[in-house]
Amino acid sequence: MREHGRKSGSAVGPGLYSAAASVLAGLERREGALKTLVYGSRFQNPRLLCALVSETLRYSPVLDSILEAAGLLRAEKKLQPHLAKVLVYDLLFGKGLRGGGHGKVLVLKHRARLQAELARLKVQKKVSRNEDLLPPMAAGGAGQAPRVPRYVRVNTLKTCVSDVVDYFKRQGYSYLGKAASLEDVSSLSGKKFLLDPHLPELLIFAPQTDLHENQLYAAGHIILQDKASCLPAFLLNPLPGSHIIDACAAPGNKTSQLAAILKNKGQIFAFDLDAKRLATMSTMLVRAGATCYQLAHQDFLATDPADPKYSSVRYILLDPSCSGSGMVSRVPVEEENANLPERLQALSRFQRKMLAHALKFPALQRLVYSTCSVHQEENEDVVLDVLKQWGKEFRLAEVLPSWSQRGLATCAKAKCFLRASPKETLTNGFFVAVLERQPAGASGPSSSQEFSQTVSEVGADPCLPLKKKRRKKKPET
Numbered sequence: 168m169r170e171h172g173r174k175s176g177s178a179v180g181p182g183l184y185s186a187a188a189s190v191l192a193g194l195e196r197r198e199g200a201l202k203t204l205v206y207g208s209r210f211q212n213p214r215l216l217c218a219l220v221s222e223t224l225r226y227s228p229v230l231d232s233i234l235e236a237a238g239l240l241r242a243e244k245k246l247q248p249h250l251a252k253v254l255v256y257d258l259l260f261g262k263g264l265r266g267g268g269h270g271k272v273l274v275l276k277h278r279a280r281l282q283a284e285l286a287r288l289k290v291q292k293k294v295s296r297n298e299d300l301l302p303p304m305a306a307g308g309a310g311q312a313p314r315v316p317r318y319v320r321v322n323t324l325k326t327c328v329s330d331v332v333d334y335f336k337r338q339g340y341s342y343l344g345k346a347a348s349l350e351d352v353s354s355l356s357g358k359k360f361l362l363d364p365h366l367p368e369l370l371i372f373a374p375q376t377d378l379h380e381n382q383l384y385a386a387g388h389i390i391l392q393d394k395a396s397c398l399p400a401f402l403l404n405p406l407p408g409s410h411i412i413d414a415c416a417a418p419g420n421k422t423s424q425l426a427a428i429l430k431n432k433g434q435i436f437a438f439d440l441d442a443k444r445l446a447t448m449s450t451m452l453v454r455a456g457a458t459c460y461q462l463a464h465q466d467f468l469a470t471d472p473a474d475p476k477y478s479s480v481r482y483i484l485l486d487p488s489c490s491g492s493g494m495v496s497r498v499p500v501e502e503e504n505a506n507l508p509e510r511l512q513a514l515s516r517f518q519r520k521m522l523a524h525a526l527k528f529p530a531l532q533r534l535v536y537s538t539c540s541v542h543q544e545e546n547e548d549v550v551l552d553v554l555k556q557w558g559k560e561f562r563l564a565e566v567l568p569s570w571s572q573r574g575l576a577t578c579a580k581a582k583c584f585l586r587a588s589p590k591e592t593l594t595n596g597f598f599v600a601v602l603e604r605q606p607a608g609a610s611g612p613s614s615s616q617e618f619s620q621t622v623s624e625v626g627a628d629p630c631l632p633l634k635k636k637r638r639k640k641k642p643e644t
Contacts, residue, residue, distance in 0.1 A: 182266075183219065184257075185250065186208045187216060187253040188253050190205055191223065191224075192249050201494075207447065209443070219256075226256055232284075233255065233284045234255060237280045237283075243276075258275075259281060259285050285297075315393070315589055316374050317377075317378065317391070318372075318392060319331075319370040320369050320389065320390040321368045322390055322423065322455055324427050324456040325386070325456050328362070340358045341359045342359075343359055343361050344361065345363075345364055346364045349592075349593060355372065360376075366394065366398075366401055387455045395539075396539075399486060399599055400425045401428075402535050402599060403534075405429060405482040407428075407430045407432040407433060408429070409433045409481055410477070411425055411433065411481075412525070413425065414484065414487070415488065419437075420451075421486065423451065423452055423455040426455070427457075434461065436461050438466070438470070439463075440465070467524070468520060470524075472524070472529065477530075478530060480528050481531060482531070482533050483525045483534045485525050487517065487521045488514065489538040493588070493596020494539050511542055511545065515549055518545060523553050533601065534561075534603075536599070536602065537597065539595060539598075541588070541596045546586075546600075547600075550584070551579060551580070562605050564602065565582060565583050566583075566601050572587060573586065584600050
């Protein structure tokens with residue numbers, strides 16, 4: 168990681184290191200996912216902060232060894248451990264300290280010893296490069312899940328897929344058409360990109376493609392959103408003019424996607440308990456050009472389904488708090504520790520409450536339940552348990568039959584669930600279930616045929632189809 172310090176105008180110094188230390192502490196206390204904490208920090212350059220924290224986490228075992236061997240924290244008792252780790256990372260593996268205030272002064276007093284311990288560790292491990300000190304999963308070696316591509320959702324509130332494709336072609340990228348297989352996606356490199364085979368408004372770039380400073384991103388024409396995260400809104404598939412509840416809405420990517428599907432015609436009631444995340448979400452939705460929403464700093468569980476305000480809500484997207492165990496960028500934690508079963512039990516209780524509450528809305532016709540967790544306790548178990556109570560009124564829908572990874576084989580109705588993972592789908596780990604209200608006299612899962620047809624219409628490009636995109640247009644005469 169070399170990003171912080173590249174530009175003379177970049178925000179480096181005590182503010183960056185203090186913010187990074189706070190994010191590390193928040194991750195350790197399980198206060199949220201990496202990006203949630205980064206964007207909630209209000210640091211002026213979240214991309215810079217995220218990069219520094221990510222690289223510090225990647226080198227965390229190495230830094231722990233060096234800090235212990237050098238005795239830095241024993242010698243400098245006023246130096247906060249998380250701040251020490253960030254500063255030592257930048258000193259030894261980054262571009263060097265360019266700020267840091269009093270913390271920098273304390274660390275630099277021990278520079279020679281820290282560098283000596285790094286050299287000693289290399290000799291001990293019989294390696295010459297810093298990267299070779301990393302464990303395989305952190306270094307990208309054997310056993311690591313495939314790298315997740317850079318997914319780019321075209322925001323159809325402001326543009327269309329064909330115009331974005333043309334833009335990137337003018338920027339020197341090579342468009343390869345629609346991906347025909349997972350191998351097409353996994354082999355992406357350099358300045359090449361594809362159209363996703365499942366989501367018609369999703370483009371796929373090579374994993375290391377950085378578009379945070381691209382003018383289309385800054386203008387809200389494209390949204391950097393993992394493919395798995397795009398599935399819930401895509402599968403909810405509300406009709407324009409509909410009323411929708413987004414029960415746990417921040418940071419807002421799914422809400423903006425719903426607004427695009429609605430074409431800003433309808434109403435989205437977006438709830439979140441975190442005021443900072445809601446403020447960030449508001450900014451994001453304005454940039455995306457969304458207008459058909461109402462933000463509520465409110466607990467969704469405290470809403471009254473009988474309130475006339477929600478009498479026309481036919482769709483609900485429920486993506487509740489979860490363990491985050493499917494996130495590729497998630498901070499590594501000791502999930503094997505004794506606290507995990509208790510934590511999953513508490514989370515699943517909350518998730519059951521949220522799902523059961525959502526099903527109480529009288530006009531509800533379709534609900535999508537999703538998590539970024541890999542644990543059965545938060546996924547299949549939650550849905551199936553709630554359906555024991557609500558099975559006469561709602562049923563699972565069989566959706567997206569072309570999706571390869573379904574629910575766990577040990578679970579009933581596994582074919583009705585969608586799972587995603589870095590290995591199987593080249594995305595973050597994710598789970599999705601679609602529930603629909605039972606028609607009178609019906610029983611069992613609904614057929615996916617009618618649903619698939621309506622879903623296919625959502626992504627119709629308002630500009631032009633891309634099937635023949637690689638052919639050059641003849642000059643007009």
